[in-house]
Amino acid sequence: MDDSIYTSYPPQLTPEQKEYLVGEVKNWALHHGLAVKPPPTFIPKESDPVGVLSSNAPVTLFPSPFPRSGYESAVAVQTTYNKLYAAISSDEAWLGKIIEELVEADDFIANLWKIHVRVKEEGYVQPLSLGLFRSDYMVHTPQGSTAPSLKQVEFNTISSSFGGLSSLVSAMHTDFLSFPPENPITYPAHPILKDNVPPDNSAVATLTGGLAAAHEAYGPSKSSPALPLCILFIVQDGERNLFDQFELSTRLTKFHEIPVFRVTTKDVLKSTSIPSTNPSRPLIYTPLHAPSVKFEATTIYLRGFYGPGDYPDETGWDARTHLERSAAIKCPSVLSQLSGCKKVQQILAEATGPDHLAHLLSGTDPKLVSQVRETFAPQYDLSVSGRGRELALDPSTAATHVLKPQREGGGNNIYRESIPAFLRSIPEKDWKGYILMELIQPPTTAKNMMLRSDGQVLSGHVIGELGVFGTILWKDDGEVLHNDQGGWLMRTKGKDSDEGGVAAGFSSLDSILLV
């Protein structure tokens, strides 16, 4: 695929075509639950105090072209990536050394590490861990290169979201491309759109398959008398992205026939308990509205507790500790969450020194190991003097880099020319809390149109980010019980916007057409 494919895409819309397409998108989205709670900037809380409104998730009107080779290589390495991060989480010595370097510079990492240390002292009672992972990539097309390659932006080990809504966007674009079967009329004619649909998107089946595998592996109730078993989704109060989560919980209850309950981070200590008399430490769930009923949680799936905002005071940390010491299978455990630190990614990518990747993936087909390695973008340590600091402090080299803290999620990165001044504004001892990554260079001429959640239609040059979902269930001795990949997420943002948080509304959910 060369860049020229983008120049005529997407097709121009007449006013009638635009009105029709926008109408189809909003109707399809609301009918199928491709939705979010409307942003407060659009509908203030006082206009809808009970919260009965939804609006379309921010979505592109057209699917985006994506190089087939890149998509296929991302899919091909996903189960190896799963194994890699399971191995990192199981290698406490290796991971602990990295984390202990970070605790000085990052309170959040320090507090998470404290939880692990404390539970380890008491003794973990659950040897199994579950990962629902998403590896995010951009197409890299540096000037003068002959073929695009795929470079990893980040690897998400906690609250990897949008599997549900992403599947729906694929289904929506597929419907538009193929309705009616012989004479599709939703889009104007265009060579890229002709007889083409997005690749199968099995994100919901893959992610729920992982949760169901954990539920099964938990075994019988550890309570006496035995309690009915369930999965808990630990969610944020006021979550706007809940329809994404419902795609997973509905499939778990309907297809896997596993009860799922939602518990907000602030209700964890109120509605769950661990009987002090039971050394197996089962996590007992008692619904706040039905206090006479008890379930035992086999698996806790965290869609909260991933960032500092979910720990407004000490009870947040107490709640996370409480979950960590329980017998429930954690998705993720504290160690698995910490394995997603940017510092880990940077160390794996180091071109010199020990070959951590080969060590962690020992026993894996070397071809797969090198395929994983090819996805690494150049990235640098800032803890000591050296190449990283040189690149970061010189404005001319900083211009092609991004500075990342350990945090997941958008909004925390420092870009390009802002890097030197930012670093000089914080104590040098805190620099090790960041890593420097060379910016990936996506195609510059890609365009799309998007319908925001507030109804605004935007169009212009865009940058896409492809996430591939995987799930793995492993034992602390390294044994892997379930390792699967399937499904993907395409996020497309305006080219001028450096951050990619879809829920914030300056970025869209998309799907892909392989070219």
Next chain:
Amino acid sequence: MDDSIYTSYPPQLTPEQKEYLVGEVKNWALHHGLAVKPPPTFIPKESDPVGVLSSNAPVTLFPSPFPRSGYESAVAVQTTYNKLYAAISSDEAWLGKIIEELVEADDFIANLWKIHVRVKEEGYVQPLSLGLFRSDYMVHTPQGSTAPSLKQVEFNTISSSFGGLSSLVSAMHTDFLSFPPENPITYPAHPILKDNVPPDNSAVATLTGGLAAAHEAYGPSKSSPALPLCILFIVQDGERNLFDQFELSTRLTKFHEIPVFRVTTKDVLKSTSIPSTNPSRPLIYTPLHAPSVKFEATTIYLRGFYGPGDYPDETGWDARTHLERSAAIKCPSVLSQLSGCKKVQQILAEATGPDHLAHLLSGTDPKLVSQVRETFAPQYDLSVSGRGRELALDPSTAATHVLKPQREGGGNNIYRESIPAFLRSIPEKDWKGYILMELIQPPTTAKNMMLRSDGQVLSGHVIGELGVFGTILWKDDGEVLHNDQGGWLMRTKGKDSDEGGVAAGFSSLDSILLV
């Protein structure tokens, strides 16, 4: 079932239970498209100019108890009712006599009749008609009666709505009653709720089955060269109840693989045409946004054009005439719409004089004919002096009656003590435009709670109305090609509210538990 079943139902909710249940209802509804466009009193147009918001349809929190015998008898007579109204529409002489009496008193009826006369003069080119009907009933429990019976409120022959949303309400209440399977916790324990779910609700399959049968019966394209075939939904501009319609169109496209397009009443003349050179008069659809594409409509399903508001000027009548003279199978034809006049219902129910019912249903099992007859409430002619006028003008007897114009839909009826003064306020020659019906006496102690589309939770005494869906495809010579029933609608309104328009927000969609 005696009235006492209602006194302890629904179970009382603690504040925690209420919060949980309301949360489950709104989340389930928005996730599954059990939705409406928010009413303008809740979200004014200027707050959401593009119309990207939806909110839950107004729904009851609990299903309502309903007598099993009543439900079963309504289901048992539906295909006979289908045949009856097909026979009425096919018997132009019989129906025409009734209608010609009404044209003086009712402009709307007069204009519809004119369309029929005009098209008949030119000659109809399509012998087939399709009915998607809904027969509405209330439980009648007069003082001193030993068993409740079911009395018909009205028979809907055009735009019979809520098949889609009603199926979703049944599914929602079923989920609540059975989740998790062994330990349902959404509702507090109650004998009526235990091990009970609503009867199967196949409204969507039944209604789309009728449309698909018509599409099939239309045969090959009448155009040369042949055009691809489709079904058109004729809808109102600014329709708030469009998610109900999407349940039907989505099943038609996905399950029956029939293309469906939506055309607003005001766009009919712009986007459809009948080639003057083709004596078969196929109805050609050209999407406004894709003017180079042509489809031929086999079937037009009217979800608009049912009331005067859809004919703001002459072009509305022109558009309806244009559709009527085309080769598309009409759902409904003008005659079939007119067969739904209250006057027809009243004449069928006349206790003295010719036995119209037996005549129209000649050849039908007399037991079924008498089952149909048992559903009639006493109703009276007001065109001449007699029992009807006596009952209507005396305040003491008017108090147990309702005065109905010919119009379908809520908002036009005159109730009880208001009847005498209303009649005296209009010319006596217009009285024949109305019929007088004895009020059905529903159970007085039924209660429920409802979540409105604006988030308000109401509770109190309620009255329920059960609609049963049926579909029939017939030829103008009386031959029946397809006759089916299946699916139902329960609407529950506050007891103090005499009218039942769900979309207006003072009434709710409900489901039933047979007791």
